Each structure stands twice: as structure tokens, then as C-alpha cells.
Amino acid sequence: MRQIALLFLLLPFLLLAQPHEENIKKIFDETLTNSPVHENLRVLCKEIGSRLSGSPEAAAAVEYTRQLMESYEFDTVYLQPVIVPHWVRGDREIVRVLNSEKLGNFELTCTALGNSIGTGAEGVVAEVVEVSSIEEVDELGSKLNGKIVFYNGPMDPTLINNFAAYGGAVLQRAFGASEAAKFGAKAVIVRSITNRQDDIPHTGSLRYKLEMPEIPAMAISTNDADQLSSILKDQKKLKIYMESSAQMLPDVLSYNVIGEIRGSDIPEEIIAIGGHLDSWDVGEGAHDDGGGCMQSIDVLRTFKSLGMKPKRTIRAVMWMNEENGLKGGKEYARVARENGEKHIAAIESDAGSFRPFGFSSKGNEAQRTKLQSWKDYFTPFGVWSFDQEGGGADISPLEDHGTLLISLRPDNQKYFIYHHTLADVFEAVDKRELELCSASMAALVYLLSEEGLE
């Protein structure tokens, strides 16, 4: 009898809970059975390919995603103008060891860092000094005058969260050039920011400090970094020749690409989901971040395909220029404020299209608690982690709008095999893992749209 009374007490909640579970199951079933997300990614990667901001391919990607969303008949599809930097690699990239006592003169596998200046046709020749951190540069100080500084700090393999390990090492790439230039260094070479031993160099952006001279910066593969370090142990006076034709061209007009389905009940509350459409100029930007873009479009497609009308407005956004400027994310937030838009939540998928395990978030306690209260809806799909703190780059300018910032968290053990390299191609993304990302995003968008965050 007591159990029956309890059942009656719980009944309203059970009735409430049931449809969400059913709808989420429908979303996963639809995505795992019918989603074109993998084929859409193939088109982006194979027919367009890499798409650095300002490149013709970036323009093609803008038009492709616009047409794709039009073809799905979302309520509104439009382009939002953004002025973006236009960096080009050019056709010359050389890092050559000149006077190894054992190996003579030989070349290392290299790639210019994004935003770096080139060396000019004459190149740069100098002795190499190895360091393992920016702090070590500060300690060596004037001893670096006229030298090439070789940053060789590895990612920490004992950190389970590879993004944390990346965060520990990436400062060398992002700020190493200006730090070395402070003491008169002529150029820098950076160990690729990856936890793998291989022959693939990883590019990625650097930022020059305004008050420092700009010097060229290039990355070498981890295998070559180890070899160079090994040679330097025996031979202190090692010279290297560097050449790069990289340069920054004038800014270019580009676009964020936006598609939306207007909310049926509370259209003024917006839920933005997206990835960044630009990629580095090597590889095909499959994990970083073609997958995130295609997932976001697929979330809206899934709603349409299932005939589900979102209560709140849901918007897929392909941000432009995450990789070397974040101009798209900033402009999106600026326009949202100008138009008085209310973004209750923004979800970014920019951590690879691997098997998703959760969502991290950044916002106030009430928002985060509400998000975390939905965890049990996701456990049957292997998506279990809702406590991690963290937003995403493109959505970060929405932080002071009171928006709950959310990042999809796919497993990150393999991300730095591909990140910013020629290996980040369509074939590196698994169809089913990509679909699970898409379905997880759609399920969360569904809950946000039904329940809101208040």
C-alpha cells in the first residue's frame, strides 16, 4: 500500500520524465540510422579541403554550408560579415641543420606557425639554443641574443585530460617568439605540441606582442625535436638555416554562416550551437573543426526530420577565424548584443569528433546545476561527465551576456595525433563517433529548448 501511495506521489514526475527520455531516444535513433552528417563532412573535407581564413576555400565552405542549410529548409539562413586576417604560408619551408659533426647537413620536417612572418629569401642562419619553457628563456636572457631559440618542452603524458597537457605546452608556441625576441633572438623553432612520437609537424597560431620585434617561428616534428636535442647534447655550437615564405596579407571580408529554426513558444530565447568553419591550411580540418560544424547543422536537421518543433529558437553557427584571430566569435557576440538578442546557452563542438563522454560548462551555479540535473538522460548513451568546467573559444565572447557556455567533450586521447596537421583528414573521423556527437548535441539542445535554464 505504501508503495502504491509512493507511486501516486511520483506519477506527475514520471509522466513528465517519460517524454524526454522517449524523445532523446528518437533523436539518437534518427541520427544513428539516417543522419547524413558523415557524408556532409566528406564533402567539406574532400571537395573543399583545408580552409584557412581569407582563403578561397574558406569562401567555398561559407557557400557550401549556406546551401546545405538552405536545402534543409531551416526557417532562416544568412551570412554575417566578418573581417578576418589573411595569413599565407607560401611555398618555401626549410629547417636545415648545417654542421652536425655526425650527420653533416640535413633537413628537419617543419611547418611555419600561423601568423608568423617569413624569413625573406635569404633565410636566417644562427646557432641554436634549446630551452624547455618560456621561464628558461627569461633565465638565459641576453645569452639568446642573435640565436635561434629551440623550444622543446613536451606535453605531460601523465595528464589524462590531454587538453590540460596541451595547455601546459602551448605557451611556447603561442608566445615563444615574442619572449625570445625580447632578448634579441633571430627566430624560434618549436617542438610540435603533441603527445605522440612521429614525423608530422603541427602548426597553430602564435601571437606577437606589440612591443617586441616580430621574428619567424616554425614547428618541427617530435621525432626531429628529439633528434635535434640529442645532437645538441654532444655539440653545443650547432647552426641551423631556416627559411619560410609565410606572410600576413591585408584583411579580407568573410562570414559567419547562420541557420535557425524559430522557437514555437519562446522564440526570443536563443540556443546557439556551432563549430568553426575555418581550419589550418594543412590537412582537411576534419576533427578541427569540420566535424563540429557538420554536427551543428545536423542538430537542426534532426529536429526537422523528426517533426520536432523547438519551443525556443535554435541556431546553428559556423564561426569564421577561430584558428588565428577569433574574429567570427567576437563579431557574433557584438551583433547579438547590438540586436538585444538573449542567448540562454551556447554549445561549441571544437574538441574533435571522437566518442562523446560529456559536456563541460561555464556559467553561474544555477545554470550549471540545471545542466547537470539532466545527466541521467545521457547515461544510457555513454555520455556521463557533466561536472567539468569550461566553455569554448568561439562562444567565449558571449560570457558577459549571461549565456551558459557549454562544450561537447569527446574523448581526447587521440586528438593530438591530428591537431593542426596534414593528418586531420576525413578518414580520421569515424562515422559512428561523429553521429554520437551529433545526437548528443541534439539531445542537449532539445532539453535546453524544452526546459530553458530558469
Add this chain to the structure above:
Amino acid sequence: MRQIALLFLLLPFLLLAQPHEENIKKIFDETLTNSPVHENLRVLCKEIGSRLSGSPEAAAAVEYTRQLMESYEFDTVYLQPVIVPHWVRGDREIVRVLNSEKLGNFELTCTALGNSIGTGAEGVVAEVVEVSSIEEVDELGSKLNGKIVFYNGPMDPTLINNFAAYGGAVLQRAFGASEAAKFGAKAVIVRSITNRQDDIPHTGSLRYKLEMPEIPAMAISTNDADQLSSILKDQKKLKIYMESSAQMLPDVLSYNVIGEIRGSDIPEEIIAIGGHLDSWDVGEGAHDDGGGCMQSIDVLRTFKSLGMKPKRTIRAVMWMNEENGLKGGKEYARVARENGEKHIAAIESDAGSFRPFGFSSKGNEAQRTKLQSWKDYFTPFGVWSFDQEGGGADISPLEDHGTLLISLRPDNQKYFIYHHTLADVFEAVDKRELELCSASMAALVYLLSEEGLE
């Protein structure tokens, strides 16, 4: 003040808890920094390769793992004799469509199923009848007399646990031949048991029922299964020629390979961990199950390397013949009973060397509750699922010994890309994911060894 009192109350527990957390962190750090598990797997896969029971390569794998464990100076390393079946594929495999109205005569990508008889040099020619389950065979009954039965039931893509989807489809492969033979079918063709669309046929074992005639059975790729099904829709009287030189040879003497570190306090309580050393004769048996074997050896190596003495006896076991007979698992349990050994727990790693997310188990409530109580030790490493029920094939004969059966659960979204195919090679296993499997196993063995299960 109240907080300080609380702290004193908690202090004994904090002191107790601290060392486990520290030791588990040490285990992960050691594995992620120094483990040779990936290189050991390379040797097994690249220098030995596939190793079906009874093959010379299986003998090589026995000797390799014996020597490897000797080299790590485990307390005891020995071979346990097992008589195993010796099935061979031979050099002829043909599935040829003979009279397609649109395409004429053409071949499908095929592989004989393990344990299947061959067709003889004359082959088998017959009309094809498509079914999607064993139940459908029973319905058609005598209409299958003289026919080739084509089992085309797919894996259910909406199941998140791909092993559950596999379980739903694999009956066609395991029992389809005898079921069709019951009604006079001449042979069977089976859609590969995978949830991917590709051109790779998947082998795997069948079991003939004693009372039924044995008929040949081969698998075709999912793409070819779809094509064949599509042709059959337009043309009911389609003929196929099948040829296979597969045959079962006389049984062979082989071995389980065992290495152990004797427990310092309670040596009579044994914790067995292992994988199966045999693999199918295609590919290199990397995920299935070279990884599980190499992880298990690495668990003991990690204890040695860290100078950790297990309180209970820990034993790495490479079982022989999981794929087509389970003779090794059965013999291991028989000998354990004969010797009066007490296995408190047995952990099998035979679900691929992907990113681990948990452990499933099979045992009594008290054992499972104890195991689940350790969950929080693993959460920092992304290993979160301890509730799933399930043991493993090789350890299943220990069930009636009162042993807690445990399976490592790596993410299974990609497992059926590789399973029982030429694609299951060393390169398909990620170094870091393999290391995380090894470390997760070692951490659980550590807790079992320290705490026991009572």
C-alpha cells in the same frame, strides 16, 4: 570547531584512502610514461602476425610471450598444455554470382567462416534464397532444399552497446549453417557481422550441430551483401557458385602461457588477468586479442617496475583457442580445480584496446558491490562504468569456482570495424588507449590484491 572535529573523525579514513589513490596514480603515471606494452604488441603483430590455434604462428606466440615474461623475471612462468582444434582456410575462396541479368557473372569479396568445411574442388552451385534471421529459415522450411541460404540480417545501429547489436546478429553466423542444413540447404552465405558499410568480409566461428549435415559457410562484406540483396529483389532465380578449401585437420598440442607474481601475504588467493593468444588467420589479431594479452603481461611488469609487492598472487594468463573452441579457458579452469586453487577474481580484456570506460562483472552481490565501491578511484582516469553485468569467454569456466568474473570495457563504437578481419592490425591500436587499458587493469588488480573481495 565543528569542522575540525569532523576532520578528526574522518582522519583514519583519509589515511586509509590516501595510499590507494597515490598508488593508483603511480600505476597510471608509470604506464603512460614507461610502458613497453605498445612495442610488445608491435612484435606480436608484426613479427608473428595472425595466430590461429594449431598454426605455427600460434606456437611462436606461445614462445614469444613465455620469453617476454621470463625477461621481466616474474616469479613463475610456465606453459599449460591444451589440445586445440586445427582449422585451416586453404588457398581457395570464391563466391561468384553466375547469372545476374544486369551484371552477368562476377565475384563477391568473401571469407570462409572458421570451423566450416570446404566445398571440395567442384564447388557448390545453387539458387540463392535471402533471409534475415534464423526464424525466417524455420518459416521457409523445405523451400530451402537444395538452395544456398543467404543470411542478411544487419546489426542494429540504434543499440549504443555494439556488443549487444553483435549478439543480436551473430546467431546467423554461429548457427545459421546447421539451421539451413536442417532443411536441405547446400551451403550458406552470411552478411559480415559489422555495423559498417565497407568491402571487408568478417570471419568468425560457426558451430555445427551434431545431428545435422555439415555444409560450407562463407561471409561476404556488407557492401556486397547489400548489392546481392538488391539484385535478388529484381531477379528471384539468381545462382551462385561457392568454392572453399577450408578444412578441419587433426587436433594439435598447444599451450596456455602463464606468468605469476606470488602474493606476499595471502598467496593462496589468486587474481588471474588475461586475454587470448590465438587470433583469426586474417589480419594480425591486434585488438582481438593481442592487446588484451600484452596488457595483462604489462600489469605484472608495472608491479615489478614500481617495486609494488602484491599481497595476493597475481597471474597473467594467455589463453589459447578462444576463437574456435575455448579449449584453453576450459583447461585452465579444470587444472585450477584439480589443484585446489582459489581464484578470487579473473579479469579478461577481450573487447579491443580502445579507450577504457569501465569494468563489467559477473558474480554474487557482495563481490559486485565491493568492486563497485572502488569506482571513485577510477573516475579521475575517465573510467566510470562499474554497473554493467558480464564476464568474458575465457574466464567463464571459472564461474562455478565462486570467482568474480570481470571484463575490461573499452569503448566499443569502433570495434566492429576491425573484428575478425584483415583490418585488425597493429596500426589500428592507439598507443595511449592501449596504455590506459593496461593501467586500468593494473589499478584494479592492485585494489583486488590489497583488499580482496571479502
